[in-house]
Amino acid sequence: MSSSPVLVVTQLDDATADGVIEELNRRSVPVVRLDPGDFPAAVTVDARVGDVSLSGRVRTTTRVADLDQVRSVYWRRPSPYSAPEGVDAQDARWCVDQARYGLGGLLAALPCAHYVNHPWRNRDAEYKPVQLAAAAHSGLHVPPTLLTNDPERAHQFTREYGPVVYKPLRNTDYADHDRHGLTVWVEEVEPRALGAGVAQTMHLFQQRVNKTADIRLTAVGDRLFPVRIDGSPGLDWRRHYDDLGYTLIDTPSDVAKGVRTYMDAFGLTYGAFDFGLDPDGRWWWYECNPNGQYAWFPGPVTSRITAAIADELQHPHRDTS
Incomplete structure (x- = not known):
């Protein structure tokens, strides 16, 4: 396992992934960074399927990964698939579809990899109506x-x-x-x-929740990192980052149980949950972004979440999704 790489699937400009890669490098864990949007110009694939499993290699301009040796996949924010320059519109659409279903299918089928998160689990968990139903079913308070x-x-x-x-x-x-x-x-x-x-x-x-504060709870496996957000002058705190205060707090037991039930329902390893805190101390669930950012938190918060993600990737449990 020590020589098995972590595959980080993301675009070049991704501060969240950068932090996790730096932490993995610090731990001497091999990392291969790949952006599907660079295929086919800067990514080459040679995959085979035999009697047992998928094997082969994926190559970037600087790294090579054996598909059956990847220990974990950190699926962040890859660029859209693209066609080679100079290809006309109809052929370009064909190339993009072949890349999406070919390379995308291979990256979703790595035989020994633990996904944070599997791209299809991310996709399933992005639909708000499904989120709402799952949150209510999980025992979380939904307005x-x-x-x-x-x-x-x-x-x-x-x-x-x-x-x-x-x-x-x-x-x-x-x-x-x-x-x-x-x-x-x-x-x-x-x-x-x-x-x-x-x-x-x-x-x-x-x-509208009569809230006294907002809460962003980042879940990484079984570890929960709830942060109380104070100081927002409006309904949507994302409009006022410079005015906000952030405090790590504890998670009530009923919320922790609901969050874990929700994660299990979608097969997620990572999730960024948003809540509103009312004057009675009740946490009202708003949404869960299965691939939400967290690197804008103050350093002491960001470093804890980064370390937890690196732990998941370095010491994976077999993904049964």
């Missing part, structure tokens, strides 16, 4: 939530449960006419603003 494209039902929900917030179901790239990137934040919904646009697509409305 009353409506998913609808019916304007009248949206009006009725705001009357019954107001104040209500709107949350996007996915953070999709969006730009204005000048191509400046825009972000759709969590915002309180004014009933008079609920017009015909509600009917144009799916919307998520949720009762």
Whole structure:
């Protein structure tokens, strides 16, 4: 196992992965960093399937990994698959699909690897309606939530449960006419603003939690790192990083049980959970990003999470997903 590498699947600009790689290097654990978006220009694959298992090699410009010797995979934020330059549109689509299902399939089928997280587990856990159902089933406190494209039902929900917030179901790239990137934040919904646009697509409305603080709980295997976030002047603390204070706190036993049940339901090793803390001390579940960032925390918090991830990758348990 000492010579078996950890495969880090991510793009070049990834501070979270950088920190984990530095920690693995410090421990003298071999690392191969690979971005599927570099295929085929800078990644070469030679894979075989025989009577027993998958074998072969994947090569980058600086590293080589035997597919049947990879001990762990840290699946972070790879670039999209791409086609070689100069290929026309139809052939380019063909190349991209072959790469996604070929290389992507190989990287998801490494026979001895422990995944943090397996890419298909990440995919399954990204859908907000499935998250909501799993959180409720796991015993976590979920605010009353409506998913609808019916304007009248949206009006009725705001009357019954107001104040209500709107949350996007996915953070999709969006730009204005000048191509400046825009972000759709969590915002309180004014009933008079609920017009015909509600009917144009799916919307998520949720009762606003009367919160005294936010909590980001990062789960790595069985280890939980809950951080209380204070000082946000608005609903969405992600808009105010410079104004915030961060304090490591303990996890109530019922929340810890719910988080672990939730992780097991999706087969996750890692998850970034967001909660709102109300005046009575109750933790209200908002969402779980199966591949959430954490490197923006202060150093003492970041270093603990980084070490926990490095432990998972260095000393893996066989992934049965």
